[in-house]
Amino acid sequence: MRNRLKVLRAERDWTQADLALKLEVSRQTINAIEKDKYDPSLPLAFKVARLFAMRIEEIFFEDE
Amino acid sequence: MNDSNQSVQSTEMQKRTKLLGWWTGGWVLTMAITNFGPKFIWDYNEVFSIISILVNLAIGAGMIIANRDHIRCMDEMQQKIQLEAMALSLGSGLIIGMAYSNLDVTNVIPADAEISHLAMIMVAAYAVGIYKGTRKYG
Numbered sequence: 102m103r104n105r106l107k108v109l110r111a112e113r114d115w116t117q118a119d120l121a122l123k124l125e126v127s128r129q130t131i132n133a134i135e136k137d138k139y140d141p142s143l144p145l146a147f148k149v150a151r152l153f154a155m156r157i158e159e160i161f162f163e164d165e
Numbered sequence: 166m167n168d169s170n171q172s173v174q175s176t177e178m179q180k181r182t183k184l185l186g187w188w189t190g191g192w193v194l195t196m197a198i199t200n201f202g203p204k205f206i207w208d209y210n211e212v213f214s215i216i217s218i219l220v221n222l223a224i225g226a227g228m229i230i231a232n233r234d235h236i237r238c239m240d241e242m243q244q245k246i247q248l249e250a251m252a253l254s255l256g257s258g259l260i261i262g263m264a265y266s267n268l269d270v271t272n273v274i275p276a277d278a279e280i281s282h283l284a285m286i287m288v289a290a291y292a293v294g295i296y297k298g299t300r301k302y303g
Binding site: 125126127129130132133138139141142145 | 174239240241242243245301302303
């Protein structure tokens, strides 16, 4: 699964640590999600979507 | 979630890590006392040996609970790394441990199979699992 987390974060001028704070996870987890090395759980994906006020499928999408 | 809540979470993690360290240290210490006490401290007095074993067991139970609480403080990816490392450790312990036991039973190796060797294999496998997991998701 791929995602737009890095772009969305950059648009808001947030660091990985800032985003980690807001999502209550470690900075390493944010880094792994941004690099598509780790797929977040559904609750975390919902949390991300709520934070950016977007739908999950606007942030996360399947590999083509 | 604000900075102060995150700070509380981070402090909680540090507290859990420290607690786990104390419980683990206590368990190792009582394990050493249980093993060396009969020879060097209480001259193989059975009552003292039983008390020592029971204390070691009780502290071991505390260590298990401290480890559980420590893992519960982690985020989902950190928990996944732990889970995969523990699976590797448990699997290696079972498979290699049984093969090691078979080597002893069939007299392929001259010495008796020691449980401490199994513990070392499990610890090594756990360390490899944590390293691999950190590399995989890092």
